[in-house]
Amino acid sequence: QVQLVESGGGLVQAGGSLRLSCAASGRTFSSYAMAWFRQAPGKEREFVAAMYWSGSSTYFADSVKGRFTIARDNAKNTVYLQMNSLKPEDTAIYYCAAKDGFVYTDDQAYKYWGQGTQVTVSS
16 A cells, blocks of 8 residues: 655745655656655645656756755665745645656646645744
8 A cells, every 4th residue: 555654844944945745655656757746725726846766857846946856765665855045825724745757737647646744934
């Protein structure tokens, strides 16, 4: 059974940094796309970043490009979202998601989800 467990959220001041982790277990993810989404209060869930478990290509929403990076540690079966220069509008619950095959920015395409981790950026 696939499990995705996020951690690393918290409260940070604007301009600060956080690193989110997504520990994946339950299968081999070599053919999978791994993504981060976020959902702010009263808003729809939106794509943040993604990468292939096997490969170097990365994808970002325009709103986070240049500030966020995504990376993986194969030995730890963990995907990371490094968030720098955080803004109050980055405040949201951040979710890790996984799917077999291609990266999509549509959350409906992802089969597996973590429970989410809260990120709050104060001004």
